[in-house]
Amino acid sequence: MPTSHAELLKRLHYLTLVAGQSHGPSLIGPRQKKLSVGLRDYSPGDDYRHVDWNRCARHDELMTRTFDPFDDRPIYVLLDCSPSMEVGQPSKLEVARQITTAIGYLATKDLSRFSVTTFADGILGDGPTIRDPSRLGKLLRFLGQLAPQGTGTDLERTAEHFVHRYQRHGPVVVVSDLYDRDGFRRGFDILRGHGYEPRLVQIIDPAEAKPTFLGDVELLDMEAASGQQATITERSVGRYVEIYAAFLDSVRDYCSRCSIPCMQITTDTPKQSVLLEILGGRPVGAT
Amino acid sequence: MTVAHPDALLWALMAIPILLLYWQRIRTPRQSVATAIFWEQVFAEDAVRSRWQPRRHAVSLVVQLTVLAMFVVAMADPLIPGPQYIVLIVDNGAGMNATDVEPTRLDAAKQAAMRLIAGLRDCDWVAVISSGEAVSVRCPLTNDPSLCQAAIEAIPATDGAGKMVDAVEVARRMIADKAAARIVVISDGSFEGAETIATADDVEIALVGSRTGNTAITRFAVRRNHDAPSKCQVLAEVASAADAPIECRLDVLLDDQVVATKPVALAANGRWQEILELTVPESGRLTARFDPADAYAEDNTAVQDLQPIDATATDLRAARGIGVAAESVPPLVRSAVRPWPYLLSMAVLLLVLEWSLYQRRWLS
Numbered sequence: 301m302p303t304s305h306a307e308l309l310k311r312l313h314y315l316t317l318v319a320g321q322s323h324g325p326s327l328i329g330p331r332q333k334k335l336s337v338g339l340r341d342y343s344p345g346d347d348y349r350h351v352d353w354n355r356c357a358r359h360d361e362l363m364t365r366t367f368d369p370f371d372d373r374p375i376y377v378l379l380d381c382s383p384s385m386e387v388g389q390p391s392k393l394e395v396a397r398q399i400t401t402a403i404g405y406l407a408t409k410d411l412s413r414f415s416v417t418t419f420a421d422g423i424l425g426d427g428p429t430i431r432d433p434s435r436l437g438k439l440l441r442f443l444g445q446l447a448p449q450g451t452g453t454d455l456e457r458t459a460e461h462f463v464h465r466y467q468r469h470g471p472v473v474v475v476s477d478l479y480d481r482d483g484f485r486r487g488f489d490i491l492r493g494h495g496y497e498p499r500l501v502q503i504i505d506p507a508e509a510k511p512t513f514l515g516d517v518e519l520l521d522m523e524a525a526s527g528q529q530a531t532i533t534e535r536s537v538g539r540y541v542e543i544y545a546a547f548l549d550s551v552r553d554y555c556s557r558c559s560i561p562c563m564q565i566t567t568d569t570p571k572q573s574v575l576l577e578i579l580g581g582r583p584v585g586a587t
Numbered sequence: 588m589t590v591a592h593p594d595a596l597l598w599a600l601m602a603i604p605i606l607l608l609y610w611q612r613i614r615t616p617r618q619s620v621a622t623a624i625f626w627e628q629v630f631a632e633d634a635v636r637s638r639w640q641p642r643r644h645a646v647s648l649v650v651q652l653t654v655l656a657m658f659v660v661a662m663a664d665p666l667i668p669g670p671q672y673i674v675l676i677v678d679n680g681a682g683m684n685a686t687d688v689e690p691t692r693l694d695a696a697k698q699a700a701m702r703l704i705a706g707l708r709d710c711d712w713v714a715v716i717s718s719g720e721a722v723s724v725r726c727p728l729t730n731d732p733s734l735c736q737a738a739i740e741a742i743p744a745t746d747g748a749g750k751m752v753d754a755v756e757v758a759r760r761m762i763a764d765k766a767a768a769r770i771v772v773i774s775d776g777s778f779e780g781a782e783t784i785a786t787a788d789d790v791e792i793a794l795v796g797s798r799t800g801n802t803a804i805t806r807f808a809v810r811r812n813h814d815a816p817s818k819c820q821v822l823a824e825v826a827s828a829a830d831a832p833i834e835c836r837l838d839v840l841l842d843d844q845v846v847a848t849k850p851v852a853l854a855a856n857g858r859w860q861e862i863l864e865l866t867v868p869e870s871g872r873l874t875a876r877f878d879p880a881d882a883y884a885e886d887n888t889a890v891q892d893l894q895p896i897d898a899t900a901t902d903l904r905a906a907r908g909i910g911v912a913a914e915s916v917p918p919l920v921r922s923a924v925r926p927w928p929y930l931l932s933m934a935v936l937l938l939v940l941e942w943s944l945y946q947r948r949w950l951s
Contacts, residue, residue, distance in 0.1 A: 383621075384621035384622050385621075386621075387619070387620075387621040392621075477621065479621055479622040479624060481622075481624060505621065508620070508621055511620075513618050516612070516615040516616075517615055517616055517617070517618040518615045518616070518617045518618065519618055519620055519623055519626055520617055520618065520619045520620065521620060521622060521623035522619055522620065522621055522622070523621065523622045523623075524622075524623065526623075527617070528623060528626075529615060530626065530630065536629050536630075536633075539629045539632065540625055540626060540629050543625045543628050543629060544625050547625065
C-alpha cells in the first residue's frame, strides 16, 4: 500500500464522515444494532464505545456493556488473486487491496468481525480475522504480501469450499474481475443458496474494455498461460468491445435480478472516489 | 539444361531479401491479455478467416518466390534440348571377362548400359554396338528402350581382343548426320587405341572394373628335334603386367601328365622366357599352365599339338646309324652327310626361326 497505516486510517475516517453526510448505503449494508447481554465494571483498556454512559450519568459509575460473542456479524471478502488481476495501471490487484482495506475499516468500525480469503482456481489462503480498526495494520501487511497465483479463476469451486469453511452467515464481498471461463453465476448462486449475502466489486481495466493493439500478435492468455497467433483488425476490435460490453451488462443484469449489490470499478478511477463509493458516498463514475 | 543468359540467374539472389522480409513479418509481437475468453468468441464467429490469417504469410512467401523464379527463368532464357542420339558401345573383348567386378566386367558394363537407357527421355534415340572379336551392331538407332535392353542382354562374352577403334568408326557413321549426338563407350579401358579414343571430343568412356595386375603366357611353341625326334623344344614366354614381382611355377603337361616344371620369377611388369628340352616320344596335346592369382584366368594356359615323330626323320636317323650308301641318299640327305653344308643349313634355319620368333612373332 502506498500510504502509511496512520494516513490510511485518517483518510478512511475522513471519507467515512463525507459518506455519512451523503446518507448513501455502504457496500456492506446498514449498521446492525447489537444487543447488550449484561454489564460489568469498567477496566482500563475497554472500548469506550462499550461504556454505558447513561448509567454513568445516573449512578456516577463506569460500567461496560457486554455482548454475546456469537452475535458478531461476520463480513467476508473473497479476493481474486488470479493472474488476470495483475493487468492494469495500477493493477487490478492493487485496486482490490484498497477496496478490501476500505471494507475492512468499515466492518471493524461497526464492531463486526472481518476476514479475507484469497482465491483463484480455488481458495488460496485466509487473511487475519480482525474486529477492531486498530488491527487494520495486520490486514494491510497481509494484503501487501499478496501476489497473483494459480491458473485461472474458478468462482464455483471457490464458493463450494468457502461455504464449507465458514459456517456463520454474513455479507460476502467478492472482489474480482470475474474472468471465469465457466461463468461467474454458479459461484454466486452457491453463496446465495447457503444463506450468505453476496456483494460484488468487479474491477475492470480500461485497456481490456477497449484494446488498442492491432495487427499480427501472439495473444498470451495470463489466466491459461497459453499463446495464440491472431490478426487483430479494426473489425475484430469492434466486435471484442461489443462482446466485452455485453459481458459487463450480463453481470449487472444478474446482480440486479438477484438483488446483489454490484459495483463495477475501472482501475483508472481516482482512489478517493473508489473508497467513497465503498463507504457509501456518492457513486463513482464507473458503472 | 543450358541457358542463354546465365548472368540472369543472379537475380535469384532476390529471394534473400524476400525471405528476410518474411522472417520479419512472422515475428509477431507478444500481447498479454488478462483472459482470451472474449477474443476466442471473436475468432469463433469468423472461424474461416481465423484459420486463413495465420497462413497468409506463408502463402504470400510461396507466391512471391514463384513469381521471382518465373522472372529469373524467363530472363535466363533456358534452352530446352531436343532429342539426342546416343551410340552405346559395349566392350565384350577378352579383358571384359575379368572377375574383379562381380560377376564379370561385361555384366557390370551391361548394367551400366541399362542404367543409361533407363535415364533417357522418350524422345532420345539409342543404338547398341558390341566391340569384341568383331564389331557388331546389336541394335540400330531406336527410341524403344526395350529393344536396346534386349540387345544389351544378348551381348556375349568373347575371348578375342576388342576392336574398339573400328566400333567407334561404325558409331560415327551412324550419327554422322545427327546434331545432338554422342558416343558412349563402356569398357575396362584395355583396348587398342584407348588413348586416341579417350581424347576424342565425341566419345565418352565409362570405365568398369579396376586396374589389376595380370600375368599371361604370351608365347608357347613346340617342335621336335631333328637330330633326336623323340625330343622336342618348347618355347615358353610369360609376361607380367602387375606392379609387384610374382613368383609362380610353370607346368608343361602332355595330355594331362606333367612332363616338365619350371619356377618362374617375374619382376614388376617383367617378362620371362625359356626354351625347354623335353623327351617326349609320344604325340598329343601339350599344355603350358601356371596359376598366379589374377583376375583373368584364361590367359594362364596355352596349348599346342605335339606332332608324332616324322618318318623321314626316322629314316634319316636310321641311315646315319647304318651307313646308307651315298648314291641312295637324296641330295638333301647327301649334303647333310657333309658337315659344313649341313651346319650352315641348320644355322640359316635357326636364324630364320629366330628372326621369325622375335620379329614376325608368327608363333604367338
